[in-house]
Amino acid sequence: xxxxxxxxxxxxxxxxxxxxxxxxxxxxxxxxxxxxxxxxxxxxxxxx
Amino acid sequence: xxxxxxxxxxxxxxxxxxxxxxxxxxxxxxxxxxxxxxxxxxxxxxxxxxxxxxxxxxxxxxxxxxxxxxxxxxxxxxxxxxxxxxxxxxxxxxxxxxxxxxxxxxxxxxxxxxxxxxxxxxxxxxxxxxxxxxxxxxxxxxxxxxxxxxxxxxxxxxxxxxxxxxxxxxxxxxxxxxxxxxxxxxxxxxxxxx
Numbered sequence: 209x210x211x212x213x214x215x216x217x218x219x220x221x222x223x224x225x226x227x228x229x230x231x232x233x234x235x236x237x238x239x240x241x242x243x244x245x246x247x248x249x250x251x252x253x254x255x256x
Numbered sequence: 257x258x259x260x261x262x263x264x265x266x267x268x269x270x271x272x273x274x275x276x277x278x279x280x281x282x283x284x285x286x287x288x289x290x291x292x293x294x295x296x297x298x299x300x301x302x303x304x305x306x307x308x309x310x311x312x313x314x315x316x317x318x319x320x321x322x323x324x325x326x327x328x329x330x331x332x333x334x335x336x337x338x339x340x341x342x343x344x345x346x347x348x349x350x351x352x353x354x355x356x357x358x359x360x361x362x363x364x365x366x367x368x369x370x371x372x373x374x375x376x377x378x379x380x381x382x383x384x385x386x387x388x389x390x391x392x393x394x395x396x397x398x399x400x401x402x403x404x405x406x407x408x409x410x411x412x413x414x415x416x417x418x419x420x421x422x423x424x425x426x427x428x429x430x431x432x433x434x435x436x437x438x439x440x441x442x443x444x445x446x447x448x449x450x
Contacts, residue, residue, distance in 0.1 A: 224291050224292055224295045224301070224304065225288050226287050226290075226291045226304075226305060226309075230305055230308060230309050231280075231283050231284070234279075234283060234309065235276065235279065235280055235283070237313060238276060238316045241316060241317065241320055243317075243320045243321050250321055252317070
């Protein structure tokens with residue numbers, strides 16, 4: 209089996225990982241997001 | 257470092273209680289698995305990044321809103337959100353296809369298609385559409401193999417790597433997918449020839 213298939217795409221799915229910039233963006237997004245509730249309605253504020 | 261060993265449910269609870277580091281741990285813990293899952297479906301790194309980001313933005317908002325229903329199934333829940341966003345992506349792409357310099361835009365492919373008259377084109381379009389509908393009738397695992405093999409030209413070894421099953425299972429799924437497709441074609445009296 210090993211000889212039949214080329215190695216080029218094998219690692220494609222295994223090693224793919226999101227960029228650190230995306231992770232950082234999500235962490236910053238989380239820190240800046242504030243949800244407040246008033247009279248039963250939830251308001252989202254993004255404090256950048 | 258201790259947080260790495262904590263369960264998802266504890267991390268989620270900590271995050272809801274204001275511990276931002278818990279989110280970082282969750283992100284790092286599931287990064288590879290979720291990214292691999294999205295990439296295996298969309299096959300594009302940029303789109304994968306976008307869907308990953310959108311998925312976790314939804315996760316963050318849901319958790320902060322207190323709308324998350326803790327049942328000890330954090331990862332399957334996140335995967336479900338990602339799955340829905342992947343479907344949205346394909347729907348959007350179907351309405352507004354993104355053209356890349358692939359075979360579809362190859363000048364020689366257009367020239368070689370010269371003999372296909374309007375009628376032929378309509379028939380081809382109809383066959384493609386009917387085949388897509390039939391594929392959607394198949395079980396999810398068989399759909400996955402068909403899509404990876406036929407539309408993304410992946411080898412069975414790559415399919416087995418991506419789906420986490422053995423090559424024989426992937427081959428078996430393909431075989432059953434084709435058998436089931438033939439059955440569906442017969443049942444629906446569809447003629448799949450141009």
